[in-house]
Structures are given as structure tokens and as C-alpha cells.
Amino acid sequence: MAAPCRKMASRSFSRLLCYFSSTAVGSGACRRFSVTPIDRATPLGSTAADRATSPWSLMAAVCLQRLPVISADCSPIEQRFKQMLQQMELEKSLVSDHELRLLEDAEKMSRRQAADYDSDEEDRGDQEIMMTQDLEDTWEQRLKNFHPAPRVRADVDEDLSSAQRCLADSLVLLAEQQVGAEKLWLLPQAAWQEGETLRQTAERALDSVTAAGVKATFLGNAPCGVYKYKLPKAARTEGSVGRKVFFFKAILADGAPGSAPTAPLLWVKKSELQEYLKPAYMTKVDRFILNL
Amino acid sequence: LQVTFPQQASILNLSLCRATPSIQHPMWSTASINERQYRDMPTHGIGRWRHLLPKQASKKKKVRNQVKDLVSATDTAYGTLNVKVSGYDMTVVEHYSQYIHNLCNRLNIKVAESYALPTKSTEVLLMQEQGNKTFVDAVLKTHQRVVQLSSLNASLCPVFMDVILKNQPEGVQLSVQEHTEADYLLRFKARPELDGLIAQIYQ
Secondary structure, three states: OOHHHHHHHHOOOOOOOEEEEOOOHHHOOOOEEEEOOOOOOOOOOOOOOOOOOOOEEEEEEEEEEEOOOOOOOOOHHHHHHHHHHHHHHHHHOOOOHHHHHHHHHHHHHHHHHOOOOOOOOOOOOOOOOOOHHHHHHHHHHHHHHOOOOOOOOHHHHHOOOOOOOOOOOOEEEEEEEEEOOEEEEEOOEEEOOOOOOHHHHHHHHHHHHOOOOOOEEEOOOOOOEEEEEEOOOOOOOOOOOEEEEEEEEEEEOOOOOOOOOOOOEEEEOHHHHHHHOOHHHHHHHHHHOOOO | OOOHHHHHHHHHHHHHHHHHHHHHOHHHHOOOOOOOOOOOOOOOOOOOOHHHOOOOOOOOOOOOOOOOOOOOOOOOEEOOEEEEEEEOOHHHHHHHHHHHHHHHHHOOOEEEEEEEEEEEEEEEEEEOOOOOOEEEEEEEEEEEEEEEEEEEEOOOHHHHHHHHHHOOOOOEEEEEEEOOHHHHHHOOOOOHHHHHHHHHHHO
């Protein structure tokens, strides 16, 4: 293979410090991330004499994914099973401290209401300021005042260019780029240049297509897929027969997109990918996009 | 001739010796472990069977809690990594850490250790509606579980990370970091008496 593969094998590894968290819907549509690359060595430059000239030119593309923010809805069988398990757990469980206090208070009340009640007999401990039932009532009131954000918003789901759509699924970023003579929808890609690693090429591809504020965490230095295609006969020359595209996976970190993106962008689910990608490209890309 | 004579004598002796046993005991021509060694009783050692079993490794007491060496990163693999799972709900945290451990076993990633860090309790104090005093509203306990991987192949890393991220449950924080000496020392309890004595020595 050409140079970049050799470079990837010879350079020492960058160590990542990744921190991912799954928070509630209210705090935003993306997970919080922090990435600190501890040691990223500069790639060793290989001399031009070593590299055998190959007719394939190299490109790197980035598969940027926005992970699901909320859990997916359960299927009917899952719902029934969940209910059954909750019922079993409730029946097997022991009474909690709060429930014990409720029972004691109820017992005290019934004793006080009895005809032959003598308040001096009662062991007067510290009288609680608040009865347990009142505590429960205040909690109920607070729960009623709490309004959670809606799980599914139909209008946002329709908007394909928004990163907040379909919070229960994972979305992939597609960009419309000029390839040869035509504009195609594909994963953002860029051509590999001398002196940089393929991962840096993928990062460059992402920066060129999206706005400046978008932060992404690359999952590793190794590509997850490859797609090669030959140029149409008219465009083929001695030096270039076709192109090889290497795909790198990245996860969208919490970044509020400030300015408008340079190229038209789409956030699509895996099921919707078929409508936008070419069939040969789709079979290769399909293999590494997980639909969990 | 004088040199050879004792040899011939010995050979003769041997043949003489061998001849007599072969007449009396035809089975003694081939001596093997299956032969019964008996002195007087023909049935001596008739029930011996333990010599027929394959050799077992000697049972030594396994030294528990061995300090495992830190694996350093190479060109194609990461070093010792700590996958830390933390959250408020213990069942969810434990189940997720078990899921990660099983996934590593399935993908043939070597798991060095799998342990729990001490639970941290957080008290939530709320201001009272009437008055300036705060009261204890709730006690939240943060549970942490760590799965330590000894070496993760670099080509497998993106796939592994993608799978565990996509299966991350709600309310659980995931953190992947390198394992350091400081992380190892965090697991030990502080010893106040020892620290006090050391401070006394150095005063």
C-alpha cells in the first residue's frame, strides 16, 4: 500500500482521555465530552524515494455520528415484561423507612382517636414538626409542578438538517460535495496531502464542511472502512486510475453550531441512508455503521 | 586379554542371573511401571492405581491481589486502560460494567482487573421555604466500577468504543483513561495512625 499505511504503523500512539456522559434530555441534545490527547507524536516523514508511486490517490472521510440522547421506546413485549418484573420486585420488596413512619403515624392517630386515650401514658418522644403524610403531600405537589421536556417533537424530527432530530436514534452526518463532474451526497471527505496522517485528513474534511463551533471526538487512529472507485475512462491518466477513500469514525461532542455550515448538511438515520447514497458506496458504508 | 576377562565374566554373570529369573518368572523379562513390585505376598500392591493417573500440577496457594505490572503502549496497541463507569443507580452501573466485561471476553480483549472504587455520598441540602436554615433533602450515592484492559488493539478500539457508547444507559457516565500509579494508590484506605507516626519521626 502507499505511504499513509506505513506512517500509521510507524508512528507512536496518541493516548486519549475521553469522558462521555449520558444526561437527561433537558440539558441539550448532545452528550458532554472532554478529550485530552496526552501524547501525539509528529508523524515520521518518509522520503519520496521510498514511496512507490501508485495510480490510486488517497482520500479520508469522516463518519460523524450523533449518539442517541434518550432511550428508545420499548416494544409491546418488552413493555409487558417490564411491567411484570416491576410487579414482582414490588411484591418481593421490604417496607422502606418512609413507609414504616407512615404506618406508625397512622397507628398513633388511631390510638389518639380511641375512647380511652390517656395522653400521659404515651411515650412522648420528640414530636415531629411535620407529619409524614404532609411530607408526602409536599413531594406530590412538587412532582406536579415539574414538567419534563417532550420526548418526541414531530416538527424537529422532520427537519433533516437539525442535529436535534430523532433523539432516540443515532444519526450520521452527510454532506453534498462535488465529486468529479457531479454533486453527490456522501460522508464528508478530503484528499490526502503530503506530510499528514489520514486521521488529520479526516479532521480537515470535517472542519471544511461544518461550522467552526462543532467539536468531534475521533474514536481511533485506525480507519473503520474503505471504498475504492475508478475514475471514468475519460478522466483516467497515467498517474491516476482511481481513488481510495478511508473512513474514520467520530462522535459529535456538545458543540453549539455558531455560524451556518459551508455546504448543505444532513443528519440521517441508518434506515434513511439508502435514499441519499449511491448503491456501491452504500454497501461499503453500511458495513461499519452500527444501528444499535 | 586380562582386560576383557572381567567383562566376559560379568557378561556370564549377567546371563546366569538373567537365566534363572526367566525360568521361574516369565513376566519379569520386561520391567515397566505396570509391574507390581512385591516382596512376599503375590497380591502386594494389587489395588495401586494412583501411579496410573497423569501427573497433576502441585497445588500452591494462589497469591491474591497481586500487583499487576503496567503495560506500556506500543505502536499497534494501547497500554493499560481504565474504563470507569459511574452513576447514582447501582444496579444499572453494575449491569453496564458486567456488559463491558462480557463484551471484552467476546472480542478477546484481555481484561486485567475488574474492581469497584469506594462509593461517594453526596448530601443535597435545600433551603427551607420559610427561614434561612438549610435542611437535608436527599443523600445521593455515586457508585463507580472499573474494568481494566491490559492491551487494546488499535484497529479494534474504534469498534469497541462505538459499541459501548451506543449501549450506554441513561444516567451513567463512562470514562476511558490510562492507568497510572496514582489510580492504583487511590484504591487503598488512608492509614491515619501510620501517617501520624511518620510525621512524628520526621519532626
